[in-house]
Amino acid sequence: MSTSTTHVVCHRVTFAWPDGTPVLTDFDLAVGPGRTGLIGLNGTGKSTLLRLIAGELTPLSGTVGVSGEVGHLPQTIALDTARTVDEVLGIARTRAALHAIEAGDPDEAHFAAVGDDWDIEERTRAVLDGLGLSHIGLDRTVGEVSGGETVLLRLAALLLRRPDVLLLDEPTNNLDLDARRRLHDAVAAWQGVLVVVSHDRELLERVDQIADLRDGAVRWFGGTLSAYEEALAVEQGAAERMVRVAEADVRRQRRELIEAHDKLAGRARMGRKAFENKREPKAVMNARKRAAQESAGKHRVLHEERLAEARERLTEAESAVRDDDEIRVDLPHTAVPPRRRVLTLGAVELRYGARAHLEVQGPERIALVGSNGAGKTTLLRTVAGELAPVAGEVTAHVPLRHLPQRLDILDESRSILDNVRELAPGTDIQRIRAQLARFLFRKGRPDQRVGTLSGGERFRASLAALMLAEPAPQLLMLDEPTNNLDLNSVRQLTTALESYRGALVVASHDVPFLRGLGITRWLRLDGELTEEEPL
Known part of the structure; x- marks a missing residue:
């Protein structure tokens, strides 16, 4: 430029x-x-x-x-x-x-x-x-x-x-x-x-x-962005191929080093045997021994240098591959049979005047859209029991959890592990650690205090706490979950929700994200809750 x-x-x-x-x-x-x-x-x-x-x-x-x-x-x-x-x-x-x-x-x-x-x-x-x-x-x-x-x-x-x-x-x-x-x-x-x-x-x-x-x-x-992702995919594909080549080279150099050691050991045995049999004068034998040791040393150093160089090339190749881990969890207890009733809103009137009538069955994936101020957050908070409806009844037929925009469900003064244990007191601590590792909190990270986490880490910790809670949530409600997440965190969230087997209600304006979730019903809240054509 x-x-x-x-x-x-x-x-x-x-x-x-x-x-x-x-x-x-x-x-x-x-x-x-x-x-x-x-x-x-x-x-x-x-x-x-x-x-x-x-x-x-x-x-x-x-x-x-x-x-x-x-x-x-x-x-x-x-x-x-x-x-x-x-x-x-x-x-x-x-x-x-x-x-x-x-x-x-x-x-x-x-x-x-x-x-x-x-x-x-x-x-x-x-x-x-x-x-x-x-x-x-x-x-x-x-x-x-x-x-x-x-x-x-x-x-x-x-x-x-x-x-x-x-x-x-x-x-x-x-x-x-x-x-x-x-x-x-x-x-x-x-x-x-x-x-x-x-x-x-x-x-x-x-x-x-x-x-x-x-x-x-x-x-x-x-x-x-599409052009960037295409270029990055080509680049990462080449980088991964270079890693495989470098790994093969390290294995070959290691094998050749072992073979060289075996040959040198064999020669040493033959040399000792010849010395013991004294087929040649002692001075000649000593000269041969010194020459053999020098040759063996050079040979060993050569193979060790080649192995070190191969390992260096592998390290360099691995550094070019991005370590953008994906969340992979198995949540069988969140599963909901296809025709089981999950949620019923019976002629519910919300604060600020919006009305909603809804029946949710089985593992439906519902996108909740509408203009700002239409009452989407109010609806989710009402279903979660945080707000009382002005009129009508809200009946949740299964355990549910709600992740608000504010991400304020965790105690900032406590560790990630302690927060999860609070919601799942009957779960073995090692099992919780194993599950948190799948949410990318590995080694000592579960012991980190929530107040020190970045925005993306806080979201991941909040999502883990809800998904691992007892009883397992069979209805999960998310309010604008992609706000303030980077592209990689959005991708991680999408893959995590692929493993979720319960009913899902997501209020969001992020249409590409919603499409990636495999939404089965689109609902619009605009005074009344109505069916919407897929966006």
């Missing part, structure tokens, strides 16, 4: 948290015009990198250079609910001055505040319309809009500023399907420099290149 077209440059950047935890070391990056999808495992430093580029964090060493203005949409957005929409959009002062001028106030300060933005309200309306926010008045307060609309308002504020570099961190989290599609369109239409951190597959199909942050460095792949 030429420096003339580069807008973001990180040179030998080192950053660590105040407690000394390292994030990036001697890190280099150069990003030019176009849409870049930044991916990587949870905890690799993607969000930290965006904050460094935005100037919100300062590196311990190295430099971060940006050409032009930066706009940053963080993962977590907390806004004062009393602020007005035009304040969030950053146009309140200009708009007030414009209205004052239109009312006949000739104060020069008003003209200075407006500058060249005489069309600010028209431009604002165009941006809001493009994001599906045309119904939101500029004088409304943030407290009157939904969480998803708040995200889009922050994006609208950035689009109005027209920054040279736009940084988006998991922008589709908490957005419903319609809002996601509008954000997808906004990203596809972006003409400047854009870097987006996301696990949203549909969003990553709209980028020009993928930057894979792994082991403290970035590797570049041209094209969309």
Whole structure:
């Protein structure tokens, strides 16, 4: 990438948290015009990198250079609910001055505040319309809009500023399907420099290149996420073949070393026998012995060097193969027969007015979709017994478990193992450890305190605790489970749920994830709970 077209440059950047935890070391990056999808495992430093580029964090060493203005949409957005929409959009002062001028106030300060933005309200309306926010008045307060609309308002504020570099961190989290599609369109239409951190597959199909942050460095792949995955599959296939070749070479070198030792031992025996029989003068025999020992030593060293080199090649080949383990669990006690009743909602009325009537039988896999604020979370919490219905009856005919968005079901002060034992007190501790290993918590990891886990690890621990609970859950309800998970964690979740044999209800806006679960029924909650065509 030429420096003339580069807008973001990180040179030998080192950053660590105040407690000394390292994030990036001697890190280099150069990003030019176009849409870049930044991916990587949870905890690799993607969000930290965006904050460094935005100037919100300062590196311990190295430099971060940006050409032009930066706009940053963080993962977590907390806004004062009393602020007005035009304040969030950053146009309140200009708009007030414009209205004052239109009312006949000739104060020069008003003209200075407006500058060249005489069309600010028209431009604002165009941006809001493009994001599906045309119904939101500029004088409304943030407290009157939904969480998803708040995200889009922050994006609208950035689009109005027209920054040279736009940084988006998991922008589709908490957005419903319609809002996601509008954000997808906004990203596809972006003409400047854009870097987006996301696990949203549909969003990553709209980028020009993928930057894979792994082991403290970035590797570049041209094209969309699909192109990246195809290239990676070819690369990993070649790497695995190299491992097999290297393994075969190590076995051959080890065998040749053993054979060489056997030959040398045989020669040594013959030499001792000849010395004992004294067929030749002693001086000649000693000379032959020394020569044989020197030759044997050189021969042994040669084979040992060849074996060491073969092992080194194997280590190098293995390092090129990614260790992205998959969760593999066997949960026979979660199985539900095909026609067995699992859940009945009898004319249930939820808080905030939504209504639901539903019968779930057997190991159905149900996707629960609908706009933000429609009541999906409320419905799941009502079924779980956390909220009482306003009217009607909820009857669960089997043991159930609920994993909320907040992932607050575990005691942060206790270990993963202790949390699971709390939910499965009758299970042998070694069996729990064996099962946790299948959730990728191996060796001493089950003894790690929950409060120290990363987002992806916390999700895995929560899922393990629910799936291994007693009695075994035959109805599992997940609320937006892919929020804040990296692509690999989403894949791990999908494979884990393949092993689950009970009924599954998943509230999510992540359509590719839902499709991967083998959904059998699609339900939409929009005032009433209704059957939906597969998305």
